[in-house]
Amino acid sequence: MYLIDNAVGLEKIVNHPLEQINSEEMKEVSFMYCARDEMARKVPKHIELILFLFLTGCFWPSQDDRNNFWFDHPVRSTRKEVNRGSWTAEEDQKLAQVIEIHGPKRWKFVATKAGLNRCGKSCRLRWMNYLRPNIKRGNISxxxxxxxxxxxxxxxxxxxxxxxxxxxxxxxxxxxxxxxxxxxxxxxxxxxxxxxxxxxxxxxxxxxxxxxxxxxxxxxxxxxxxxxxxxxxxxxxxxxxxxxxxxxxxxxxxxxxxxxxxxxxxxxxxx
DNA sequence: AACCTCCCCAACCGCCTTCAT
DNA sequence: GATGAAGGCGGTTGGGGAGGT
Incomplete structure (x- = not known):
């Protein structure tokens, strides 16, 4: 986290007009947004700060850093990508069908069986909070x-x-x-x-x-x-x-x- | 109409517990 | 008993809609 600790003039950095970055720089921005999960999680509010330091040459990652920071980039990553974010109606339907047959357990199996590119945990959450029968939504009396x-x-x-x-x-x-x-x-x-x-x-x-x-x-x-x-x-x-x-x-x-x-x-x- | 701010809530994450081997 | 996988939980985030300017 020395990047942030060593930051010079936080206000100046925050006010930096990132929209003025040219297209070549934006490519690098997209790389950095693929920064390592842990890094992004720990400093989600400061990702622009890191980008700024990177783009202005205050921070230039070593080869090791680059390997670490960028290993999730689609081109470079060897890790299997999974769907994240909002569920589609189609995904809901697939999940419900599999659960109807196999029951709401063994979530990893359910996810695979449904052909969903999602982790078991995500499937469980979707079922428990949204698809499960007799769920009441909104209008808390x-x-x-x-x-x-x-x-x-x-x-x-x-x-x-x-x-x-x-x-x-x-x-x-x-x-x-x-x-x-x-x-x-x-x-x-x-x-x-x-x-x-x-x-x-x-x-x-x-x-x-x-x-x-x-x-x-x-x-x-x-x-x-x-x-x-x-x-x-x-x-x-x-x-x-x-x-x-x-x-x-x-x-x-x-x-x-x-x-x-x-x-x-x-x-x-x-x- | 365009932009901005606020805030709701679905979904994610890490941690802990339980279960299976 | 040790270990890894799966399940469960509470904290947190961020997309997007609503309302304001």
Whole structure:
């Protein structure tokens, strides 16, 4: 990474008009975009910087470097190319057909059998997140959103566990929804709460009364103490949310009831 | 209409675990 | 038990669509 560390005048480099590069230089640019995977991954934002240094002579790779950086170029590479990026309808169809016959397992075999120039992992992901039957897409309901929020509070970023309790939803979708919608909502709510608490500091008595009211409204003391006991005796999220059995997804009402108990426990303990 | 910016989400990656030999 | 392959997961990226200027 000495290329970046030794860069002179980062601003100047960033502002360099790359579009002014002539066609011969562009050929070299295309070579460099075929730079070694690892290099590109580590400095994806700086690839233009490397190009600039290369094009302006600040960096001229040794023969060894060239061998390393360029071995993925279509002409020079000996490694087998695989399709990447978006799936086509044709690919989807081929994949679905093979899975219908052989089942959703042995993904490398499935990929080969379907005649797809893709890795097994890519096929699995496509199936799990898109082609699988009974997948719900988009339009996450208020009830589902509420459930995600509460499960996340309980489990953290364990998206597959959370998704396992939302029938038809995938971990990827939940994760995306969290990152694009819910995390912002939460931050916004926190900001509002901070603003309110600054404006009118809440007494501990008021807070306690609110907690008691909430408990009374949601589950009652008896349930709350049961809930507390279960947490005291050790709560194993992995076991509780184990989806490996054939029972199918638990219904949302049941889950909501549990989560109400859970929230009450957190509230009682001022967590 | 053309360009720019933002942001959503499909897909990829690396790491870890599980499974098969 | 050791090893390699496959599967599963969470973090991250970047293409492209939507909306703004």
């Amino acid at each position: 208020d009830q589902e959103e509420d459930l995600i929020l509460r499960l996340h509070r309980l489990l953290g970023n364990r998206w597959s566990l959370i998704a396992g309790r939302l029938p038809g939803r995938t971990d990827n979708e939940i994760k995306n929804y969290w990152n694009s919608h819910l995390s912002k909502k939460i931050k916004q709510r926190e900001r509002q709460n901070r603003a309110v608490s600054k404006a009118e500091p809440e007494s501990s008595d008021t807070k306690n009364i609110q907690v008691m009211e909430m408990n009374a409204l949601t589950i009652g003391r008896e349930d709350a103490s049961k809930c507390e006991e279960s947490f005291k005796s050790g709560f194993n999220g992995d076991e509780f949310f184990d989806c490996s059995s054939d029972e199918g997804p638990l219904n949302l009402e049941w889950m909501n009831k549990f989560l109400e108990m859970d929230e009450s426990w957190f509230t009682l303990h001022d967590i």
